Amino acid sequence: MTSPAEPDAGRIVVDALGVALSALPADARIAIAYSGGLDSSVLLDAAVRVAGASRCVALHVHHGLSPNADAWLAHCGATARALGVAFDFRRVDVARDGAAGVEAAARDARYRALDAMCAAHGAQSLWLAQHADDQAETVLLQLLRGAGLAGLAAMAPMRSMAGGVPRVRPLLGLLRVQLEQYAAARGLNWVDDESNADVRYARNALRHDVMPALAAHFPGFRDALARTAAHAASAQQLLDELAQIDLLDASRDDGRALSHDALVALDDARALNLLRYWMRGLGLPAASAARLADALRQLRDVREVGGDHGLRVDHAGRRLRSYRGLVFWGDQDDDASVPDASREPAELAWQGQEVWRVPQWRGTFVFAPSDADDPDAAPEAVLTSAPLVARARTGGERMRDPAAGLGRTLKNLFQERGVPAWERDVPLLFVGDTLLFVPRIGVNRAALELGKDDAATAATTRWRRIEWREDLLIA
Known part of the structure; x- marks a missing residue:
């Protein structure tokens, strides 16, 4: 850990990481977000000392925004190897003309890449190198943007992420000068991102022009802003608890x-x-x-x-x-009234397949074994009586309504079942020229007459339940 002669900054950094480590299982894999800069270099070095190299994996994101990005990647890989730490990286494309700005786009791309690498390496915690100066800058930025409590709460020391590993910031209570002292005592090498000097970016303008003036006149401003963030986080938690109460009544x-x-x-x-x-x-x-x-x-x-x-x-x-x-x-691009008839029909000579992928509609027909009592099932004899065709609605299609005993338009049946207009652009499944199945409505009972002769012997008839499953789209 630390030696008696090690400077106070070294002990403070190591102790901070020890607290974060104590919250993890003894064999948990720890991912370190490693850009190669001062902050993440301190984090990686201290993590190896506290947790051991075998438990750590250094993750680097290559944004491609700087002409030096390849050199930074090489530096990070070499440093990780020297420490005996596993290393991985991802290249990402950052939209430079997005409405949120290049900073926000780079941040979103970085976290997506880090989450993907954490999953690939089985990491149970992602450690990030933000410190107290970063927190103060974030609170100031949010104040200037007129943010609410969630924004003023800024960065949490630990935050659980839906679909990802927890993000932990062990250095959030430490000042940048303490990290600089640690790096000097340990003889660390790091890279400098030239964009950090560009005051056209809001955070850089605060860092270079505003923070020094605040430090001169209000020496304790970092602690004060950290307290503001903590108060906002507490208030936001109460608002979330109130929303949870309201959601119990409103959720559907x-x-x-x-x-x-x-x-x-x-x-x-x-x-x-x-x-x-x-x-x-x-x-x-x-x-x-x-x-x-x-x-x-x-x-x-x-x-x-x-x-x-x-x-x-x-x-x-x-x-x-x-x-x-x-x-x-x-x-956003759903058409609320007109089905999309521009897709090419898809055809299948059914031979017992349980799934039929139809990419035009980003989904799959499923033919699961069932029985005659299933209202959404059809005899296999019907499925093999003619080619199966998936095609778009053109308007005016009808199918038999078992309850009414007569044919009705799909529009009426959709309305009766409460299917919104923008969810009616689904593939219709035909057997030959006969409508067999409509997603969100079910099987057309009139089509079962096609297999009536073959289905006369119930004991030997096999049935298949027809389902339509849309692809899971992940934004």
Whole structure:
């Protein structure tokens, strides 16, 4: 660990990592986000001393934004090898013209790459090198942007991530000068990112122009801003607990939708808090206060006039929908009225396959063994009587309604089952020229007449349940 002669900064760094390590199982693999800069170089060196090289893996993200990026990659790989630490890296493409800016785009790409590498290496914790000066800069930036409590809470010492490993910041309570002292005492080498001197970036402007002035006049400003972040985090936790209470009453479809009535019954502050919490749980990025307020206004207006149409709220590639008392986020490019008939039909000579992938609709037909009592099953004799064809709706298609004993249009059947218009662009499954199955409606009983002669002997008839499964899309 540390020697009695080691400077105080060295002991402070090692002790901070020891606290983080004590929260992990004895054999947990630790991923270190390693850019090659001063902060992450200190983190990697101290992690090896505290946890041992065999438990650590250094992860580097090559953004391609600097002409020196290849040299940084080489430096990081060489340093990790010298420490006896496993090393991995990913190259990412960063959008330079995105609405959020290159800084935000690089950050998002970096975390996606780090999460992917953590999964590949079985890491149970991702350690990040942000320190107290970074935290102070973040709080100031959020204040200047007019952020709410979640933004002012800034960076948490530890944060669990849905679908990823926990992100831990062991150095968050330490000053940059303490890391510099550690690096000097240990004789560490690191790289300098030339973009850190570019004051066109907001964080750099704060770091070089504002923070020194604050330090001169308010020496304890870093501690004060850290306390502000802690107070905001506590208040945000209370708001989240309130949102959880409201979600118990408003949640529908396993949290994918909200009850329109339950949402608009809340006052504005409480409804907006619920919307923020719900969207965060869905993995959507935070929306501005103005956009959320506009969404709530529209939801109140739509409910008051009694219609399910008229919402015009787009966010992060999604569109807010209201249908039959439910509020949910759908695809932004969904067409709410006209099926897409431009896709080429797909054809299959069925020979007992259990799955049939139809990429035009980003989904798969499943033919699972079943029996005659299953309302969504068809005899194998029907499936083999003619080629199976998946094609788009063209309008006017009809199928038999068992309850009514007569043929009805698909439009009427969709409406009766509460299927929103933008979810009706599904592949229709035909056997030859006869409609056999419609996703979200079921099997056309009239089509079963095709296999009636073959199905006369029930004991020898085999049935298949037909299902349509859309691909899981991960944003």
